[in-house]
Amino acid sequence: MYVAVKGGERAIDNAHSWLAEARRGDHGVPDLALAQIREQLSLAIDRVMAEGSLYDPDLAALALKQARGDAVEAVFLIRSFRTTLPRFGATVPLDTGAAQIIRRISATYKDAPGGQVLGPTFDYTHRLLDFDLAKDDSVAPAPELPAATGAVPHILSHLNAEGLMQPESAGEGDVPDLTRAPLEFPATRPLRLQALARGDEGFLLSLAYSTQRGYGRNHAFIGELRIGYVRVSAQLPELDFEIEFAEILLTECESVNQFQGSKTEPAQFTRGYGLVFGQSERKAISMALVDRALRARELGEDIGTAPAQDEEFVLSHCDNIQSSGFLEHIKLPHYVDFQAELELIRKLRRDASAYQEAAE
Structure with a gap:
């Protein structure tokens, strides 16, 4: 708290009032409703939910409104609220293969088994401003397009069947929960994936871009990028069957990377993996590329100076809440520290001047 600032708490209260006024803006413009933010800024909502580790579009809309559109501040608000929630248990692993697909593409197979679904994407637009959007929205909404139905198997499962993909290990023991325990090194892959899923996009x-430019030699193909609604289930202790209680939108990316093989492993493809809340394609692809870069040591590949291959560097700096908290703390009063350094500089200058005069 800026207790040393003239005015003390009264100044801080006034700053809060000014913030509320700035947040509201021109009162001649209608106030934004949470439903408008949730429905029309859905990609921003998805980012806040993903990095905030809480799937709740309404709360994400509230956080974005309160934060004046600052995504990192909104994530901070969601993380803070999340710590107040009781924890009832864990869900069973999600079956993304049974997702209700709204988008599914592959850069490895033109005729992908199960078909490709372009879905809602900016990929094929011309990136020109659409001035029609500046007009009042008085037209009827377009009819909702149906999503693909039925289970759609993962494309890489076909490479698995040929033995061309490195088999994934289920791991041993309980998976650590990054939201309940601090990050420790060396980190297991499940822990790394949790950190990346919460990491700043x-x-x-x-x-991820650095790996493509040679800092880690991570040339990847997108085996599959899928977006769809997945059912969430839990196994209650008093019941002998699973209970479905929610449906959430997820983006999943599996990258395919070449592996030359070793003395114990044949030449094969390896996988990078990304899974995030909502429609977050850029984040999921980036996550998959960084995940694969972080696997270099376990795969016996040469480790250079590439930042994306440095586990401690990546995982210690990818969290935007930790990063912004440490960065923004330097706005707080450091009067004593600075005065000490100021006096040190003055003394060094006096000593240097005295030495120079004595030498002359």
């Missing part, structure tokens, strides 16, 4: 994008 921009940071992961930069790291």
Whole structure:
């Protein structure tokens, strides 16, 4: 708290009032309703939910409104609220193969088994401003297009059947929960994936891009990128069957990377994996590329100076809440520290001047 600032708590209260006024903006413009934010800024909602580790579009809309559109601040609000919620248990593993697909593409197979679904995407637009959007929305909404129905198997399962994909290990013991325990090194892959799923999209994008430019030699193909609604179930202790209680939108990416083989492993493809809340394609792809880069040591590949291959560097800096908290703390009063350094600089200058005069 800026207790040393003239005015003390009264100044802080006034700053809060000014913030509320700035958040509201021109009162001649209608106030944004949470439903408008939730429905029309859905990709921003998805990012806040993913990095906030809480799937609740309404709360994400509230956080974005309160944060004046600052995604990182909204994530901070969601994370803070999440800590107040009781924990009832864990869900059973999600079956993304049974997702109700709204988008599914592959860069490895033109005629992908199960078909490709372009879905809602900016990929094929011309990136020109659409000034029709500046007009009042008085037209009737377009009819909702049906999603693909029925289970759609993962494309890489066909490579698995040929023995061309490195088999995935189920791991041993309980999977650690990053939201309940601090990050420790060396980190297991499940723990790394949790950290990446919560990580800042921009940071992961930069790291993923670096691997493509040679900092880690991580040339990947998108085996499959799918977006769909997945049912969430839990196994209650008093029942002998699963209970479905929710349906959430997820983005899943599986990258395919070449592996030359070793003394014990044949040449084969390896996998990078990304899974995030909502429609977050850039984040899921970035996550998959960084996940694969972080597997270099366990695969016996050469480790250079590539940042994306440095587990401690990646996982310690990908969380935007930790990063922004440490960065923004330097806005707080550091008067004593600075005065100490100021006096040190003055003393060094006086000593240097005295030495120079004595030498002359």
